[in-house]
Amino acid sequence: MDTEVKPSSRKGKSNYSRQFKRRLGVAACEPGVSVSKLALAHQVNANMAFKRRRDLRAGLLDDAAPAPAALLPVVLAEPLAAARGEQGKRKK
Structure with a gap:
């Protein structure tokens, strides 16, 4: 598995392809693999x-x-008081 690095606009930051990230993740999930050794490789x-x-x-x-x-x-609805009209007012 080759490391695929795209040039980056930010100094010191590498951009790895989605396929490389997936392959690295799959390899890291294999039973008995040392993830640290995989990363080093x-x-x-x-x-x-x-x-x-x-x-x-x-x-x-x-x-x-x-x-x-x-x-x-x-959906915007009218406020409840406006929909009731005069019925919603209390009598004093």
């Missing part, structure tokens, strides 16, 4: 390898694009 920080494993288990690295947020319609 791919020249990434061990914390990043553990994070990719967590992300994979949480379903954040699935190949499918995340579903867009659904928007719900909003």
Whole structure:
């Protein structure tokens, strides 16, 4: 597995492809694998390898694009007192 790094606009920050993140997460989930040794072999920080494993288990690295947020319609109703008209007023 080759480390795929894209150039970044911020100094010191690497951008890894989604496929690389997923492959690293899958490899970190294999039984008996040392995540620290895996990270060392791919020249990434061990914390990043553990994070990719967590992300994979949480379903954040699935190949499918995340579903867009659904928007719900909003209906504005008249205030209750205005709808009642004169009936809502108390007599003194």
